[in-house]
Amino acid sequence: MAVANYLYLSAILFTIGAIGVVVRRNSIVVFMCIELMLNAANLAFVTFARINSNLEGQVVAFFTMVVAACEVVVGLAIIVTIYRSRRSASVDDASLLKR
Amino acid sequence: MINFALDVGTTATPESYLFYFLAPLSVLAALGMLLVKKAVHSALLLAWVMISLAIFYIAQEALFLGIVQIVVYTGAVMMLFLFILMLVGIDTSDSLEENIPRLRPIAIVAAVGFGGLLVSLIGRATFNRPITGLAAANAEGNAFGIAVQLFTRYVFAFEVVSALLITAAIGAMVLGHSQKSKSNNSQRDLSIARFREDNLKDAAGLPSAGVYALHNAVDVPALLPTGQAAPTSISKVLQARGDIIESTTFEMKKAEEEEK
Numbered sequence: 001m002a003v004a005n006y007l008y009l010s011a012i013l014f015t016i017g018a019i020g021v022v023v024r025r026n027s028i029v030v031f032m033c034i035e036l037m038l039n040a041a042n043l044a045f046v047t048f049a050r051i052n053s054n055l056e057g058q059v060v061a062f063f064t065m066v067v068a069a070c071e072v073v074v075g076l077a078i079i080v081t082i083y084r085s086r087r088s089a090s091v092d093d094a095s096l097l098k099r
Numbered sequence: 100m101i102n103f104a105l106d107v108g109t110t111a112t113p114e115s116y117l118f119y120f121l122a123p124l125s126v127l128a129a130l131g132m133l134l135v136k137k138a139v140h141s142a143l144l145l146a147w148v149m150i151s152l153a154i155f156y157i158a159q160e161a162l163f164l165g166i167v168q169i170v171v172y173t174g175a176v177m178m179l180f181l182f183i184l185m186l187v188g189i190d191t192s193d194s195l196e197e198n199i200p201r202l203r204p205i206a207i208v209a210a211v212g213f214g215g216l217l218v219s220l221i222g223r224a225t226f227n228r229p230i231t232g233l234a235a236a237n238a239e240g241n242a243f244g245i246a247v248q249l250f251t252r253y254v255f256a257f258e259v260v261s262a263l264l265i266t267a268a269i270g271a272m273v274l275g276h277s278q279k280s281k282s283n284n285s286q287r288d289l290s291i292a293r294f295r296e297d298n299l300k301d302a303a304g305l306p307s308a309g310v311y312a313l314h315n316a317v318d319v320p321a322l323l324p325t326g327q328a329a330p331t332s333i334s335k336v337l338q339a340r341g342d343i344i345e346s347t348t349f350e351m352k353k354a355e356e357e358e359k
Contacts, residue, residue, distance in 0.1 A: 001115030006155065007221045009122045013148070015214030016129040022206040028138050028184060032145045035176065036129060039152050042168075046161045053231045058161050058241075059248045065164075065171055066260045070267035072176050076183045077274035084277065089187045 006047040013040035025090045027079050031072070038068045114158050125151040138184055146177045160233040162241040306332040319344045 013036060020033030042061040049057025083089050128144040128151075135141050149172045157165035236244050249257050284292075293302050306329045309321040320343065321332040333343055 001118055004221060005118060005122070006159070008218055009118075009126070009155075011214060011217035011221060012126055013129055015210050015217065016126070016133060018213065019206055019210040020133045022210070023133065023203055026138050028180065028187065029132075029141050032132065032141055032180060035172075036132065036145060036148060039149060039172070042164075043152055043155060046156050046159050046164060049161065050159050050233055051226060053233055053236060055233070055236045055241075055244045055248050058164055058245055059253055061161075061164055062167065062245065062249070063253075063256060063260060065167060066264065069171060069176060070263050072179060073267045073271045074274070076179060077271040080183060080186060081274050083187045 003047060003051060007044055010040045010044040010047065013037075013043070025092055027082070027089050027091045027094075028076075030091060031075055031079070034075075035068065035072070038064060038071075117154070117158055121151045121154060139181070142177060142180050142184065145180075146173050149173045149177070160237055160241065163245050301331070308332045308334070318342050 017033045017035075017037035017040060020036065021030050024030050024033065042064050045057045045061040045064065047057075049055060049061075079089060082094055086093055088094075125148045128147045132141045132144045132148070135144065149168060153165045153168035153173070155165075156162075156168055233241075238244075293304075296302075306321045306323065308317045309319045309332065317334065318337055320328040320330050323329045330338070330343075337343060
């Protein structure tokens with residue numbers, strides 16, 4: 001098996017995450033899809049670290065994980081704040097600027 | 100011509116079995132995440148994808164990242180997701196009507212195009228160096244190798260990331276903090292409010308639920324001195340549930356009927 005298969009898997013997972021971000025309405029599920037995209041990018045980083053035979057890809061993946069953790073904390077806090085004021089977790093309900 | 104082989108070396112047979120077993124499962128789980136209606140099920144499927152990614156990391160000589168993936172993602176982040184799901188309401192499922200017309204087909208076509216582009220790009224890429232693997236870099240252990248990188252070459256990025264973490268924590272605290280616009284009503288406030296009402300009917304407090312030998316007391320309305328049932332004597336929770344027993348059998352007969 002070629003190592004590149006991991007890259008194909010990463011591309012497929014990233015695409016699925018992108019579809020989810022556009023299609024799903026529940027803001028928490030949208031957020032999970034963003035996490036899936038970040039994870040897919042991490043898989044590509046780890047695979048490239050192996051291809052290039054040095055650890056820098058893994059270090060970058062590590063940084064991505066830290067940034068993803070920050071993003072989850074702030075994003076979920078925003079979701080909870082929106083839910084508290086609008087009683088809804090749907091992204092379509094938070095379209096006040098449109099009208 | 101497209102040559103679908105990025106010449107980056109091949110893996111040992113056990114790893115290819117692992118890949119061919121886990122990769123379809125993780126793709127299926129990711130697809131299920133899109134199709135499943137309940138957010139909790141999506142969270143569980145995402146946890147599965149993350150665990151299989153952790154196994155891939157470990158298979159690709161990234162032991163440290165694999166463990167961190169399980170601890171941070173599947174452990175902390177997914178628990179946070181489930182926690183927020185419980186807070187926001189476990190059954191907030193998607194509405195099916197579309198706000199933007201024909202969003203779904205357009206999104207799927209665009210995503211398939213994007214995915215095809217990515218895959219064909221990977222397929223056409225070439226890499227003109229022999230793959231030696233991470234054996235040399237991991238000679239003193241994977242965690243040691245990453246630590247050396249982190250604390251020498253990437254030490255500034257490491258510090259910036261720590262600042263980012265602190266900022267995120269403070270930001271989440273600020274967002275999560277809600278100031279109460281008014282304090283909870285105390286017994287004193289309730290008493291004052293009763294006397295400030297227009298009529299003083301309930302000034303002495305609401306009647307308590309009736310006590311009858313044949314019934315559990317709290318679900319039977321009390322009888323007022325006039326002989327009528329007092330619905331206000333039942334707790335609001337029981338009223339909402341509809342757990343009220345008719346107290347007509349206990350009512351005093353009306354004066355006229357008695358006179359007859």
